[in-house]
Amino acid sequence: MRAHLPDIFTMKLIDLALKEDWGSGDVTSRALFSKKNPTVQARILAKEPLVLAGIQAAEAVFHKVDPKIAIKRNHHDGDKVSEGNSVLTLKGKASSILGAERVALNFIQHLSGIATLTYMFVQTVRGTSAQILDTRKTLPGWRRLEKHAVKAGGGENHRLGLHDAYLIKDNHLALSGSISEAIAKVRAVNRKPLKVEVEVTSLQGVDEAISAGADWILLDNMPLEDMHLAVVHRNRRARIIQGRKTPLLEASGNVNLDNVRAVAQTGVDYISVGALTHSAPAVDLSLELV
Secondary structure, eight states: OOOOOOOHHHHHHHHHHHHHTTTTOOOOHHHHSSSSSEEEEEEESSSOOOEOHHHHHHHHHHHOOOOOOOOEEEOOOOOOOOOTTTEEEEEEHHHHHHHHHHHHHHHHHHHHHEEEEEHHHHHHHSSSEEEEEOOSOOOOHHHHHHHHHHHEEEEEEOOTTTTTSSEOOOHHHHHTSSSSHHHHHHHHOSSOOOOOOEEEEEHHHHHHHHHHHEEEEEEHHHOOOHHHHHHHEEEEEEHHHHTTTEEEEEESOOOOTTHHHHHTTOOOSEOTTTTHHSSOOOOOOOEEOO
16 A cells, blocks of 8 residues: 655644654754764564554654755655564754654554554455445544554544534434435435435334435444344335435444454445554554664
8 A cells, every 4th residue: 555645734743742742852852963963774573463554644743854855755655564573764964863752653563553453353254345444433523544554554534524424323214204204305416416325223224224315324333233234124115116316334343353353244335443542552652763
């Protein structure tokens, strides 16, 4: 996978992170290297097996601190990296490399953690027709980066935000009367058109959403048996209602590595997993001087 980063959002995040870390300056490097600032070589090493993400963001951090730092990229986002392998090789002034080290590692460790966890989910459902989706449960300001990391790990992106798809959830329905009424109101103003998804909690809700013309149906915290029956209902209704695209089914709620394959085997099209972004542990990478 080849990234299209850093974009303007990433650069703003990098600026903020460096200002946060540096404050009035790196007092340690200032004390040690004010008279003699040697040129050093360093590398960022994987300390465990991982799926890489955030490599360009890390590079951007080093170049923001010092554009003269020479960087050799040994791996790309989406690559599976073995323990002990180098992902970046660096050459530059000691104060520059050490001053950028922590912020660069923060980006690459967090994002590679997301990519690695996503890969584990994708591998767990391998052989089924289900695809793994992310959610909007992301760190504020990090959404584009985190969703990029999900793609690096083999997952798919759900909507980026509130602007690029309709998702009628339980609180919307509570104020809209019914699934049918809510979908009708959305369709009346859907000029682009955007995908129309609705959240349901019962088989009755599945049938109503299909009749109302939903493009996508989110099965919220349904038992496995009901998920399977929802797939059966969807397939049966699709044969009855001619000339309409079959709505996609997404399972959501309390999905983890222990139960995700069972969810996939119900026949749903997508499984959304908030944990990909809100609970992925950072992977272990370190910067070492050569």
